[in-house]
Amino acid sequence: MNSTRRFIGRIGSAFALCTLLLCGSARAANLSYVFQNQTLMFTHIARTAAGSALGVDDPAFRSLLKSLGATLTWHPGERYVLISTPQPLVINFAVGSKSYDVGLLSANASFAPFLQGQEAFLPLDDLLHSLGLTSRSDGSVNVLQPQLTSVDIKGSGNQAVVVAHAAMPLHPRLAVNEPSRLVYVFDGVASSIDGIRQVNVGGIRLLKIISSGSVRRPSTTIEVDLAPNARHGAPRSNDGDFEVAFGGSGGAPPLVNANVAANPQPPSPSVAPAPVNPPAAGATVSAVTVTPSNGGETVTIAMSGNATYDWHRLRPPDNRFWIDIHGAQLEGGNKDEAQPDPLTSLRIRQNDAQTVRVALSLSGPKSISVSPSANGILINIGNTDAFDVAREGSGTVGNVVSANEPQPLITPVPADEYGQVSNESAWKFGPQSSYVPTNPRLIVLDPGHGGGDRGSVHDGMQEAVLTLDMARRVEALLIARGWQVKMTHNGDHDVHGTPRSKAEAEAMGYTSPDAFDLQARDDIANAAGARLFVSIHANAFMNSGPNGTTYYYYTPQSLPFAQEMEQDLDAADLGTKDDGVHKVKYYVVAHANMPAILIETAFLTNPFDRERLASSSWRQHIAEAIADGIDQYARAHPVGQAQ
Amino acid sequence: MKASRLLLLLVVLVVVAGAAWWFLRPRPVVSDHLTVYYTKLDGNSLGTWTVSLRPPQPGESAAEHLHNVALYAAVQSIAGPPSEVSAIRFPPGTHVLNVLVNGSTATVDLSKDVAASAGGSFAENGEFKGLVYTLTGISPINAVQITIEGRKVETLPGGHLELDTPLHRSDW
Ligand SMILES: [Zn+2]
Numbered sequence: 001m002n003s004t005r006r007f008i009g010r011i012g013s014a015f016a017l018c019t020l021l022l023c024g025s026a027r028a029a030n031l032s033y034v035f036q037n038q039t040l041m042f043t044h045i046a047r048t049a050a051g052s053a054l055g056v057d058d059p060a061f062r063s064l065l066k067s068l069g070a071t072l073t074w075h076p077g078e079r080y081v082l083i084s085t086p087q088p089l090v091i092n093f094a095v096g097s098k099s100y101d102v103g104l105l106s107a108n109a110s111f112a113p114f115l116q117g118q119e120a121f122l123p124l125d126d127l128l129h130s131l132g133l134t135s136r137s138d139g140s141v142n143v144l145q146p147q148l149t150s151v152d153i154k155g156s157g158n159q160a161v162v163v164a165h166a167a168m169p170l171h172p173r174l175a176v177n178e179p180s181r182l183v184y185v186f187d188g189v190a191s192s193i194d195g196i197r198q199v200n201v202g203g204i205r206l207l208k209i210i211s212s213g214s215v216r217r218p219s220t221t222i223e224v225d226l227a228p229n230a231r232h233g234a235p236r237s238n239d240g241d242f243e244v245a246f247g248g249s250g251g252a253p254p255l256v257n258a259n260v261a262a263n264p265q266p267p268s269p270s271v272a273p274a275p276v277n278p279p280a281a282g283a284t285v286s287a288v289t290v291t292p293s294n295g296g297e298t299v300t301i302a303m304s305g306n307a308t309y310d311w312h313r314l315r316p317p318d319n320r321f322w323i324d325i326h327g328a329q330l331e332g333g334n335k336d337e338a339q340p341d342p343l344t345s346l347r348i349r350q351n352d353a354q355t356v357r358v359a360l361s362l363s364g365p366k367s368i369s370v371s372p373s374a375n376g377i378l379i380n381i382g383n384t385d386a387f388d389v390a391r392e393g394s395g396t397v398g399n400v401v402s403a404n405e406p407q408p409l410i411t412p413v414p415a416d417e418y419g420q421v422s423n424e425s426a427w428k429f430g431p432q433s434s435y436v437p438t439n440p441r442l443i444v445l446d447p448g449h450g451g452g453d454r455g456s457v458h459d460g461m462q463e464a465v466l467t468l469d470m471a472r473r474v475e476a477l478l479i480a481r482g483w484q485v486k487m488t489h490n491g492d493h494d495v496h497g498t499p500r501s502k503a504e505a506e507a508m509g510y511t512s513p514d515a516f517d518l519q520a521r522d523d524i525a526n527a528a529g530a531r532l533f534v535s536i537h538a539n540a541f542m543n544s545g546p547n548g549t550t551y552y553y554y555t556p557q558s559l560p561f562a563q564e565m566e567q568d569l570d571a572a573d574l575g576t577k578d579d580g581v582h583k584v585k586y587y588v589v590a591h592a593n594m595p596a597i598l599i600e601t602a603f604l605t606n607p608f609d610r611e612r613l614a615s616s617s618w619r620q621h622i623a624e625a626i627a628d629g630i631d632q633y634a635r636a637h638p639v640g641q642a643q
Numbered sequence: 644m645k646a647s648r649l650l651l652l653l654v655v656l657v658v659v660a661g662a663a664w665w666f667l668r669p670r671p672v673v674s675d676h677l678t679v680y681y682t683k684l685d686g687n688s689l690g691t692w693t694v695s696l697r698p699p700q701p702g703e704s705a706a707e708h709l710h711n712v713a714l715y716a717a718v719q720s721i722a723g724p725p726s727e728v729s730a731i732r733f734p735p736g737t738h739v740l741n742v743l744v745n746g747s748t749a750t751v752d753l754s755k756d757v758a759a760s761a762g763g764s765f766a767e768n769g770e771f772k773g774l775v776y777t778l779t780g781i782s783p784i785n786a787v788q789i790t791i792e793g794r795k796v797e798t799l800p801g802g803h804l805e806l807d808t809p810l811h812r813s814d815w
Binding site: 069071073075077078079080082084086087088089092094095097103104106152154241294367369371372373378382384395396449453454455456463517518519537538541542545550552554579580582583584585586587588590591600603605 | 675676684685686687692693694695697698700703707708710711714715718719721722723725726727728732735736738739740741754763764765766768772797798800801803804805810814815
């Protein structure tokens with residue numbers, strides 16, 4: 001902590017000095033803006049010759065972030081000032097660095113963020129821009145207008161969804177609702193992406209984005225021209241984005257030929273950015289490959305050495321993109337290739353002695369992200385259309401860092417080390433467990449949740465009710481087959497173990513003694529020396545997609561039990577998808593001494609699965625399969641032999 | 644004559660050995676990017692995306708740089724991949740309050756919004772798998788302790804995944 005403080009002090013005074021000497025006098029002053037008809041008075045302002053800077057602790061700035069649904073993470077001494085927006089988008093400003101990131105895109109600010117005292121100050125104009133806000137002057141007043149930042153059309157053929165995104169949650173009103181024309185109005189939102197777009201997907205023929213209104217009361221209209229018989233859903237809000245679904249067959253043939261011009265050589269950028277730190281050693285571009293990914297494509301530029309790059313794209317309907325890699329040599333000569341949709345062609349050139357250019361032509365205004373990777377540069381081309389996207393960006397590959405501090409710092413662990421076994425083994429028991437049940441005829445059943453914990457609740461159906469019902473059915477079957485059964489709870493209530501005082505709980509960092517509910521369930525099985533432990537659950541998700549039955553285990557001795565259970569439930573033909581056996585550190589299976597599994601029987605949130613969970617005959621069916629699994633496993637793994 | 648040739652040979656050998664050491668010496672890697680993991684909608688497999696890092700500043704110690712990178716990694720992981728990517732995501736509003744790195748363990752303190760999970764182990768498992776893989780991709784971090792508003796919890800309220808001890812990649 002001391003060194004952190006020293007660090008702040010050093011950097012802080014360095015920047016204060018810089019601000020005073022180079023950037024003119026730094027003096028505090030207020031700046032006021034009108035935002036959503038309210039006045040925001042920024043008081044943590046430092047003026048520099050390159051523009052105004054805003055302190056991250058400014059109360060008006062914090063309330064602005066709150067109204068945007070954004071959160072800011074920064075503490076004194078930290079380098080990165082991180083803002084997360086609901087989109088989701090992470091905006092990253094770094095103290096001492098002009099370069100900042102908005103999502104996957106990098107840009108250069110007018111000056112680097114700096115520290116003044118204990119507070120980080122950010123370049124105000126760039127900060128507002130990164131948040132999707134534009135400052136407009138209305139006489140003597142500055143107005144912050146939230147911008148409509150993108151309108152995407154997702155889908156193909158007869159289905160389409162229009163998604164509009166702005167810096168603020170969008171609340172449209174439907175101003176015109178005619179069979180051939182819909183007009184949505186977004187009050188209070190400005191747009192810099194006005195235009196008309198030929199669509200011809202999902203019954204949409206044209207999409208028009210028109211901004212109007214005054215500086216103080218901007219307004220943006222999205223007009224959708226529909227083909228005959230086109231259908232549309234009601235607009236809905238998805239994390240503040242505006243979404244409407246459309247259906248219908250195409251539209252008129254395209255008015256604008258979206259195909260690429262015959263000579264796809266992009267014009268030189270009007271402002272050719274000089275390469276920063278041209279690396280002496282230079283880089284080699286050894287290969288450019290295209291692979292399909294998520295409906296889009298990934299262009300991988302394989303490189304060795306250090307280089308800087310900048311990229312540019314033209315405005316639709318000209319859907320060309322190019323990236324210039326400075327200080328690089330092309331191996332293997334120029335190349336022209338036709339490519340499948342969404343990429344239509346790929347050109348690779350040694351553009352001049354020091355620059356390799358990779359130019360892409362796209363079938364539409366597709367979303368593109370560019371990022372450096374361990375072996376070069378990755379260009380991800382999405383399969384959705386993006387209306388307003390960054391038109392240029394830049395970055396570095398290799399170790400183009402300031403030449404004088406080759407400090408060691410972060411070594412990424414290779415991404416393929418999935419499942420690596422850590423040295424600090426967390427096993428309670430090794431694979432050759434010596435667990436011997438003191439009560440080999442006892443099975444402990446754990447109905448998931450109960451009491452104050454309802455588990456997943458969806459449309460009136462409660463996990464806690466279902467799991468207790470299924471566990472009771474298994475209990476009856478097992479008893480009929482000669483087993484002893486202990487339920488962790490046989491009524492709809494919490495499971496409290498050894499009472500612990502509030503003080504003891506807090507000393508251990510817990511909020512309350514109730515926090516020991518799951519350990520109490522394991523305590524019951526462990527104290528009784530049970531043969532096996534089975535926890536029964538029902539799954540859920542925020543949408544209806546995921547479905548199926550999943551088997552979880554944690555200790556190695558539990559794996560054969562989970563596999564046996566999977567086989568028996570598969571054989572019972574329950575109708576649900578088999579989502580497999582997975583190792584996860586779920587509390588109840590991690591702390592049971594005996595072979596222990598947790599079965600997620602089906603998803604409450606999936607209509608197909610839900611119908612099954614709602615049926616008492618299906619619950620009886622799965623209960624029989626679980627009892628069979630216990631019988632089969634016990635028969636194949638007699639007590640006293642290796643589990 | 645013979646002695647001077649031997650000497651020359653010796654000098655050449657020393658120079659060659661020195662050069663070989665220089666080129667082959669183990670060099671620490673300064674990474675300018677970070678791999679962020681997320682769990683796909685099958686509930687199990689992982690996807691990644693990459694974000695760039697700023698080069699360390701003069702005067703920024705290794706520990707400070709590690710802290711900055713770990714905090715950035717946690718914020719990116721909680722925010723999740725771009726919206727067009729299908730991923731298991733943390734509940735809206737979940738944000739990182741702080742990250743502390745102590746030895747090989749990173750403690751990630753989350754806002755209580757994380758408790759508003761959609762229920763079911765599916766989301767919970769996917770959320771934390773991505774976060775733990777992201778942070779343990781940063782050397783020397785190999786374990787992640789989760790706290791909520793500064794407090795340890797057994798699991799999320801109504802949850803399944805054990806959170807009261809640090810999580811490792813080997814827990815999956
Ligand atoms: Zn559950």
